[in-house]
Amino acid sequence: MSQKQQTSLHRVHDCGDSQMPTQALSLARLATSLRGCVASVAISIPLLLVACGGDVVTEVTEVHETGMKLVEKGDELPKCTTENEGAMIYALDSAAAYACINREWVSFNGKDGADGKDGRDGKDGEDGAKGDKGDQGEKGAKGDTGEKGAQGDQGKQGEKGDAGDKGDSGIGCSLTDNGDGTVSVVCGDSTTTINKAVCGTTPYDLAKQFCDARDGKTYKYVTIGTQTWMAENLNYETAKSRCYNNSAEYCAKYGRYYTWADAMDSAAVFSGNAKGCGMRVECTVKTPARGICPAGWHVPDTTEWISLYKAVGGSAYALQAKGFEEWPDATDEFGFSALPAGFFSKGDFFTVSRDVFPAVCFWSAIDDGGAYAHNWGIGLDAVGLDMCGHKDGGYSVRCIKD
Numbered sequence: 001m002s003q004k005q006q007t008s009l010h011r012v013h014d015c016g017d018s019q020m021p022t023q024a025l026s027l028a029r030l031a032t033s034l035r036g037c038v039a040s041v042a043i044s045i046p047l048l049l050v051a052c053g054g055d056v057v058t059e060v061t062e063v064h065e066t067g068m069k070l071v072e073k074g075d076e077l078p079k080c081t082t083e084n085e086g087a088m089i090y091a092l093d094s095a096a097a098y099a100c101i102n103r104e105w106v107s108f109n110g111k112d113g114a115d116g117k118d119g120r121d122g123k124d125g126e127d128g129a130k131g132d133k134g135d136q137g138e139k140g141a142k143g144d145t146g147e148k149g150a151q152g153d154q155g156k157q158g159e160k161g162d163a164g165d166k167g168d169s170g171i172g173c174s175l176t177d178n179g180d181g182t183v184s185v186v187c188g189d190s191t192t193t194i195n196k197a198v199c200g201t202t203p204y205d206l207a208k209q210f211c212d213a214r215d216g217k218t219y220k221y222v223t224i225g226t227q228t229w230m231a232e233n234l235n236y237e238t239a240k241s242r243c244y245n246n247s248a249e250y251c252a253k254y255g256r257y258y259t260w261a262d263a264m265d266s267a268a269v270f271s272g273n274a275k276g277c278g279m280r281v282e283c284t285v286k287t288p289a290r291g292i293c294p295a296g297w298h299v300p301d302t303t304e305w306i307s308l309y310k311a312v313g314g315s316a317y318a319l320q321a322k323g324f325e326e327w328p329d330a331t332d333e334f335g336f337s338a339l340p341a342g343f344f345s346k347g348d349f350f351t352v353s354r355d356v357f358p359a360v361c362f363w364s365a366i367d368d369g370g371a372y373a374h375n376w377g378i379g380l381d382a383v384g385l386d387m388c389g390h391k392d393g394g395y396s397v398r399c400i401k402d
Helices: 248-254 302-311
Strands: 062-064 069-071 088-091 096-101 104-108 174-177 182-187 190-195 197-199 202-204 209-212 217-224 227-230 343-345 348-350 360-367 373-378 383-385
Touching: 197 209, 227 302, 302 360, 302 373, 302 383
Parallel strands: 062 174, 069 088
Antiparallel strands: 088 096, 096 104, 174 182, 182 190, 197 202, 209 217, 217 227, 343 348, 360 373, 373 383
C-alpha cells in the first residue's frame, strides 16, 4: 500500500480558539391531468394543489420510475403521517389520486351534475266575500262573516337535473419521473407537472432527500452500513454561525461553520441534552443529542464517527467528494461526499492549501475537557479523530439520523 493510500487515526490539539429558530411548513403540491386543456393552480399555504376545471382524467395506466405510489384499492392507503406529508398515491379501483395533507388523505374526483330547478309555488286562494252590514238601528246588527276562500293547488315538483358527464378514461396517459422531485403526467398532447413533495416552495424527492421544516431547506442523505448520514453539510443559520469569507454563496455549497456550543445547542432551543455546554465548561452530553440538527437527526458522537470510518474501510478517499483539485484521488465510493470546506479559527479562514491542516473538520457530540471537544477531520489522504482544536473553532456539522 502506498503512503498516499494509508490513513491514520490520531489526536492533536493545535487549531484555533475563536468561536435559531424559524418555522417552515412542509407542503405538498398536487396536480390532476384534465381532458381537453391542462392548467395548474399552486396554493402555497397551507398546501400546494394542482387542479384544473373540466372533466377529470381518472386512470393512469403507464408509469415510468416515479415516486408516486399505486395501490389496487382506495381502502388500502397507508396511514397518513408527518413522515409522508405531501406524498401522493393513485388508487386503481376508484381511478382517483390521493394526497397526504395534515395527516389526512385528500381525494380529487369528477364534478357532480347540476341540481334540477325548484318547482314554482301555487297561487294563493281568493279572499271570501265580505258580509253585508246590517241595518243601522240604535245600534246596527253585525253582518255575517264571509266564507273562507278555497285552498290553492300545490305547485308541481321540479324535474331532477341531468347527471354530469363522466370523465374520460386515463388509458394512454403516462407518468415520468423528472429526477428533480417532480413527475410529468402526459395524456396525448397535454402535460401536467406534479410535485412529489414540497419543502417550503422547493419540490423534492422523498426517496433521496429530507426537508428541514425550520427554514425550508432540503438535504440529500445516504445509508452507509447501518447508519443514515446527511450527504451535505448543515446550512442552518444561527446568530454565531459563519460562511467561508462571509459569503452566503459559499454556505449554499459548503454549509456553515459552528462553534461546539452552537452545534450542540447549548442554549437548549431544540433539545436540553447539551444545555450549558460550551467553552471552558466541562459537561456530560446526553446522547443522542439533537444539537443544531433538524428534527429526527442528531450530532454524531465519536463512536458513530468510528463506525463510519470502519464501514468505508478506513479510507479518506472513499469519503471525499469527487471533482475538487484539493482531493485528486477522491472516489466518494459510498456517497458521503465530504467537501473540502475548510474551517474558521482565531479570526481567520483556513483551507486545505496549508498541508498541516485537514481539509474539513466535523464536530462530535463528546466533550473533551474545558476548552476541547472531540472532532473528526478529513485531510488529503488521512482521516482522524481530533485533528482540529478548540471549542471556539468554527467547524462543519454532518447530522446522523436517529
